[in-house]
Amino acid sequence: MLRALQLTKHYGNFTALDHLDLEVENGEIFCLLGANGAGKTTTINLFMGFIEASAGQAYIDELVVRPGDAKIKQRIGYIPENVMLYPELSGLQNLAYLSQLSGKKYNKTQLSNFLQQASLQAEAIHQPVAQYSKGMRQKVGIALALAKKASALFLDEPTSGLDPLASNEFSNLLQQLSQRGVSILMVTHDLFRAKEVANRVGIMKAGQLVEVLDANAVSHSELERIYVETISAPLLAVGA
Numbered sequence: 001m002l003r004a005l006q007l008t009k010h011y012g013n014f015t016a017l018d019h020l021d022l023e024v025e026n027g028e029i030f031c032l033l034g035a036n037g038a039g040k041t042t043t044i045n046l047f048m049g050f051i052e053a054s055a056g057q058a059y060i061d062e063l064v065v066r067p068g069d070a071k072i073k074q075r076i077g078y079i080p081e082n083v084m085l086y087p088e089l090s091g092l093q094n095l096a097y098l099s100q101l102s103g104k105k106y107n108k109t110q111l112s113n114f115l116q117q118a119s120l121q122a123e124a125i126h127q128p129v130a131q132y133s134k135g136m137r138q139k140v141g142i143a144l145a146l147a148k149k150a151s152a153l154f155l156d157e158p159t160s161g162l163d164p165l166a167s168n169e170f171s172n173l174l175q176q177l178s179q180r181g182v183s184i185l186m187v188t189h190d191l192f193r194a195k196e197v198a199n200r201v202g203i204m205k206a207g208q209l210v211e212v213l214d215a216n217a218v219s220h221s222e223l224e225r226i227y228v229e230t231i232s233a234p235l236l237a238v239g240a
């Protein structure tokens with residue numbers, strides 16, 4: 001479970017995130033939409049303890065997030081737009097090394113199983129990651145979340161640049177993780193994908209979460225209309 005309580009981030013006089021209240025339940029997929037600079041990446045960076053909050057708190061399950069806390073790192077998976085791996089090592093070697101950093105030790109069969117659960121083709125498991133496509137690197141990221149038994153997964157524009165088939169396959173993997181109880185917070189500009197994969201969709205604007213929608217309750221075109229109207233409308237001052 002993820003929870004933000006009045007979570008706020010200032011950079012000098014600028015407010016990148018403004019009193020965010022948000023809960024993402026176990027097994028829920030929540031997609032964050034919003035224009036460039038709205039505060040989406042700031043939100044996930046605060047949840048992962050990459051940066052320190054100016055005010056408020058973020059929780060992963062019952063743990064308060066504190067920057068650099070090893071217990072938090074063990075509970076989370078992170079898939080940025082480009083998953084960083086060691087190019088000269090194979091997918092299996094990367095997974096062995098990265099899962100070991102999280103205190104987990106698996107044999108080759110177990111590591112292969114995680115990669116296969118993440119839908120990496122069997123023939124790619126022993127190939128150097130330098131030969132992998134973007135979608136294949138993301139599968140290693142998913143396999144790492146599985147190996148860590150992460151309870152929360154954060155994704156920052158993971159499907160940008162994936163072809164529609166790879167993007168669809170990626171959504172299916174996220175749904176499988178959610179069925180295992182993982183709380184998933186995904187930043188995306190892809191309204192179609194958000195509607196397809198999420199349980200709820202939030203729209204951020206100028207550091208505030210200004211709209212939250214049940215993804216099943218809106219059509220693709222309604223989501224697009226609400227997004228455009230929300231982003232175009234003048235922002236009301238707090239208390240107005």
Ligand SMILES: Nc1ncnc2c1ncn2[C@@H]1O[C@H](COP(=O)(O)OP(=O)(O)OP(=O)(O)O)[C@@H](O)[C@H]1O
Nearest residue numbers: 011014015016034035036037038039040041042043
């Ligand atoms: N280290 C920093 N110092 C100053 N301002 C920052 C810093 N990091 C982020 N910001 C500002 O905070 C705001 C929110 O940034 P953030 O990266 O969260 O936006 P975003 O919604 O993820 O945008 P995008 O869709 O472009 O990725 C932006 O105006 C950004 O310039």
